[in-house]
Amino acid sequence: MTALPPPAEPTPPGVASWRIQIEREPASPAFALRAEQELLDDVRDGKLPPIFRIWQASRCIVVPHHLIDLPLFAGATAAMAALGWPVLPRPSGGSPVPLMPGILNLSFVYPIAANTAWGLEVAYRHLLDPLRQALRDFGLPTQIGEVKGSLCAGRFDLAVAGGKIAGTAQRRRSGGRHGSSVILAHATLWVAPQIEVVCAAIASFLAALGRPAEFRRDAMTSLAAELGDQRSPEHLTNEFADALLATMEARRAVSAAGPAASRAVPGPAYRPPSCRA
Amino acid sequence: MVSVTIPADMWAEDMEGVISAWLFEDGDKVREGDLIAEVMVEKTSYDLTAPAAGILRILVAPDVPFRRGAEVARIE
Numbered sequence: 099m100t101a102l103p104p105p106a107e108p109t110p111p112g113v114a115s116w117r118i119q120i121e122r123e124p125a126s127p128a129f130a131l132r133a134e135q136e137l138l139d140d141v142r143d144g145k146l147p148p149i150f151r152i153w154q155a156s157r158c159i160v161v162p163h164h165l166i167d168l169p170l171f172a173g174a175t176a177a178m179a180a181l182g183w184p185v186l187p188r189p190s191g192g193s194p195v196p197l198m199p200g201i202l203n204l205s206f207v208y209p210i211a212a213n214t215a216w217g218l219e220v221a222y223r224h225l226l227d228p229l230r231q232a233l234r235d236f237g238l239p240t241q242i243g244e245v246k247g248s249l250c251a252g253r254f255d256l257a258v259a260g261g262k263i264a265g266t267a268q269r270r271r272s273g274g275r276h277g278s279s280v281i282l283a284h285a286t287l288w289v290a291p292q293i294e295v296v297c298a299a300i301a302s303f304l305a306a307l308g309r310p311a312e313f314r315r316d317a318m319t320s321l322a323a324e325l326g327d328q329r330s331p332e333h334l335t336n337e338f339a340d341a342l343l344a345t346m347e348a349r350r351a352v353s354a355a356g357p358a359a360s361r362a363v364p365g366p367a368y369r370p371p372s373c374r375a
Numbered sequence: 376m377v378s379v380t381i382p383a384d385m386w387a388e389d390m391e392g393v394i395s396a397w398l399f400e401d402g403d404k405v406r407e408g409d410l411i412a413e414v415m416v417e418k419t420s421y422d423l424t425a426p427a428a429g430i431l432r433i434l435v436a437p438d439v440p441f442r443r444g445a446e447v448a449r450i451e
Binding site: 162163164189192213215216217219252266267268269270271 | 417
């Protein structure tokens with residue numbers, strides 16, 4: 099049987115293709131976040147084309163900038179660093195979230211011309227589109243919507259069977275040529291993190307800040323948990339990254355060939371070994 | 376005096392945003408184009424830049440909700 103791929107979400111206006119960049123080895127958090135900022139600047143200034151980036155970072159907690167001003171921030175940061183969880187600020191929305199091997203990050207970075215209608219919701223759906231396709235290829239249907247009680251809950255959470263598996267955020271910067279702006283749309287997918295360990299670390303950090311931990315462990319899930327998978331976190335993370343790449347390549351092929359090709363693309367973009375006949 | 380307003384097209388949807396952080400203090404001197412605040416809506420961070428040079432007068436505190444078009448500061 100030849101299955102047609104589901105229709106993709108709209109592509110950002112003016113973006114003809116993506117430079118696909120994959121970084122399989124976890125980078126230091128400072129390096130990874132600096133690279134993200136540099137990509138944002140370079141795409142905004144026209145030095146780089148639109149980019150789709152898959153990356154991982156070593157263990158840390160990233161926080162929105164506004165938390166830095168809290169009186170307990172320095173002490174909380176020092177306490178978490180002593181526990182092996184360095185804390186780094188990041189200029190995007192949300193609340194404290196972990197990065198670590200087993201958590202896969204996806205970033206789309208692209209310019210938007212002035213006076214172009216490309217709202218928050220359509221940008222979030224575009225971001226989640228390849229993730230949803232890749233998860234479908236692993237046999238996991240997903241839903242978009244806030245997962246109450248999850249870590250850093252938002253209206254564009256991605257859930258599997260009611261558990262949050264990916265979170266999202268955006269950063270939009272102005273100052274590009276001819277009044278354009280640049281968008282960083284970012285998702286973190288929990289492939290195979292130790293969920294209890296991660297939740298405990300975030301709860302400890304919030305407690306040190308004097309803030310309540312408004313999330314529950316049972317609102318979170320991961321790809322490994324959903325698959326009941328015994329493969330190593332590294333193996334599964336690489337396999338899912340491959341699935342994402344295949345999804346993006348399939349989208350690119352359809353886009354390059356024009357609308358008629360979308361009716362001729364065979365089957366899912368990627369079939370993990372565990373699902374192959 | 377120049378108003379610092381949230382552009383009507385900053386986000387398309389009919390949602391409320393907040394100032395997550397002012398990057399200058401009330402009464403600070405700013406230059407035209409300076410990044411003066413981060414605006415947050417639906418876990419999305421936007422830049423807010425100074426439309427003119429002068430002394431910043433903050434009208435809206437962090438985490439107070441507003442809609443597009445709201446005046447959040449003035450530059451004298």
